[in-house]
Amino acid sequence: MMDNCHQSILSDYKPNRNSTEQNETISTMISSTTTDGKTFDLCEQENILTDQLEKCKVKDATHLSERIKRTYQRIDSYIREDRIEEAEQERKYLNELEQTQILHEQVVFQKSNRYQKNTLVENNRSDLKNLRDDLTDMPYCAEKMTMELLVYFHQRLLDEFIFLETSDSVIQKLGELKTQIQNEELFSEEIRTYFDDLNRNIYNEDCSSAVNMLNNILRKIRPLHLQEIQRLIEKMEKTAELIRNKDIVLLIGVTGCGKSTTVQFLAGAKMKETKVAIVPGRFLDHIEMCEPIKNPGLIHITTSPYCRSETRYVMPVTVPLHDIFGPDETGELIFCDTPGFGDTSGPEVDIANSAGVLEALKNCKSVKILALSSYKSSGDRGQGIQKLAQILVKMIDHIEDRLKSIMYAFTNYKLTTDIHAILHDLKNSKVNNDLALRSDKSFVALLTDMINKTEHGAEIINLIGGNPKSLIAKVRSLDGIENPAKVFQFSFSESTQSTISNQIYRYKKNITSAVKRKNLDLLLYNLRNFKILKNLIKQNFIEDSYNDSIRSVNEKIDEY
Known part of the structure; x- marks a missing residue:
């Protein structure tokens, strides 16, 4: 008899009329549209969510999952103790929590959606402006014709007024482009496939896919976007003036290792873990600032949960030491956020990053290196750590003589992770069995340095509950690399080097x-x-x- 009662509460529990009406009200809010056609906008839904959190006595929506888990445990405990009335009360509370969590997920998804849409529009406007700038003084050629079609489709995406109003006129332009590509002896089977797809995109009025196909064609006839490299380097030159004759700390790491987030943390920003919706019900974990920006240098430091670089050029952030250590401390540290070397954003960013960072560093007084490795990019056999080491070796001449200027820190690792053991395993299982790696004296010296410096514990950055004091104190104690113009050198990825060779072939x-x-x-x-x-x-x-x-x-x- 009691078992049936337990089952009724845990699985077949039927809420009373008042509870049902209450849940229907919340469900209506969650659906964002009422039966009479009223729409709840995002602001209203956020207000409703705030009220629900207060009603459920939950301070932060990110705590809902844990609160739900504990409530389930209490219900189970009450049933085992035959405290049926308390179990029913907890079940009502559980309903409130679960409805609130669904509402929270919808709010997160809508905010992410709005951000992505706004970003897409901004990117389209930026791309359109750049296309128009690049077309200035460009002679008649396949490259120009492709870019003119890109202008047309970007205008369509932005709902701008355009003169080409019929698909027939676009198809005609496409035919002229195909002929021009053939005349310039650039045609290939791959380009033929792109044209077939492009015709389907135009027929279906799929402007976004048409832009992608035209960009594919453009990359084939112009492997390297020279004007984009110039734009990025020009921005780097402006920031280079901010670090002229300065002692700086350069953050180095692959895309997604957390350089920008670490800069925010080092500048004293309070961080929190959040979720970014990618599709309804599916989220990516993300760490972001949870309070208004106090350090003006952080205004242009942006982060993303996606494995892509938000930083396009060197971004210096000055951290007054009295903000970290108290009013008696003087001086400052300048942390420089950089794009990921060998960046996944393409060869243009990789070239601008390598060339631009080099130019920016030439006029610095000294440079210290904070090298970051992330658990997310580490791989199951330390591939990420190996890649970081290779970036440093390629970037710093005679790196074995500069090891006192380098500090290693690790992001997204559990605080209990034995980094020292991982590094030892990398050396024993991979380096010692690879003649090329074993023969690379600079690489072996750097890896050995990483092992030595983590012997008594690695610097694992705790972005949420940690304090930057310890990390900053260790960075301060590093020796700066002087005369950086003589030390730092170009470091391109293999794919970028291949693209440069293709562009040279195309020019010739x-x-x-x-x-x-x-x-x-x-x-x-x-x-x-x-x-x-x-x-x-x-x-x-x-x-x-x-x-x-x-x-x-x-x-x-x-x-x-």
Whole structure:
């Protein structure tokens, strides 16, 4: 008899009429639209959520899951003790909690959705402006025609007034582009496939997919977006002035290792764990600031739960030491957030990052390195740590002589994780069995340094409950790398190096084609861009290729 009663409460519990009406009211709020057509906007839903949290005596919505779990446990305990009335009261409270959690998830999803939509619109506007700027003074060619079509579809996405109003006129433009690509000897089977997909996109009026296909075509005929690199480096040059003749701390790590979040933490910001909805009911964990920004340097430091870099160029944040250690402390530390090296944002960011960071560091007084490794990118055999080590080795000349200037810190690891053991395992199981790695003296020296510096405990950053004092004190004790212009060097990913080679090949082919067709405008355009690339990257193989093209053009001119 009692077992049936227990089952009734835990599984087949039927709330009373008042409870049912109350839940129906909350459910109506959650649905965001009432039966009479009234819509609850996001602000109203947030107000309702606040009221519900207060009613449930829950301070923070992120605590709902734990509160629900504990309530289930109490119900079970009450039933075992035959305290049926208390169990029923707890079950009513459980209903309130569960309804509130659903409402919270909907609010989170709508806020994420709104943010993503706003970001998409901002990106489209930015892309459209850049396209128009890049088209200025560009000669008639396949690249220009592709970009003009991109302008059209970006305008469509932004609902801007446009002159090309029919799909027939767009199809005609597409046919002209295809012919031009063939004339410039750029056509391939892959591009043919893109055109087939593009025709379907246009037929279905799928402007977003059309933009993606046109960008795919553009990457084939112009592997490297030179103007975007210039824009990024120009922004870096502005921030470089902020660190001229300064002692700085440079944060280094792959995309997603938490550099931006760590800068916020080091600047004294209070952090909290939250969730970002990707689809209804599916969330990514994210750590963000939970109070108004006090340090003005943090205004432009943004973070994301996605594995992509939000930082596009060096961002210095000055941290007055009295903010961390108290009023008796003087001085400051300048922490520089950077994009992820070998960044997943593409070769343009990778090149601008390498070239721009190098230029920014040249005029610094000294540089200390805070190298970050994240559990999320570590891999099951320490691949992330190995990648971080390789980035540092490529970036810092004779790194074995600069180890006193480097500190290692670890993000998203459990505080109980034995980092020292992981590093030992990486050396024993991988490095010792790989002749190439074992022969790389700089890499082995760096990995050994990581092992030595974590022997008595690694610096695992606790962003939520931790205090930055200890980490900042250790960073202060590092020796700065002086004369950074002589120490830091370019470090491109293999894929970026491949893209540079493809672009050089494309320039040479375009120059040959322009000479053959006596197209002076196109010839000068490609020679000018080739020269800009040479001056930006300043590597011998690019200069040699450029000089070869100049000689070839001069020989053809002599023939004419």
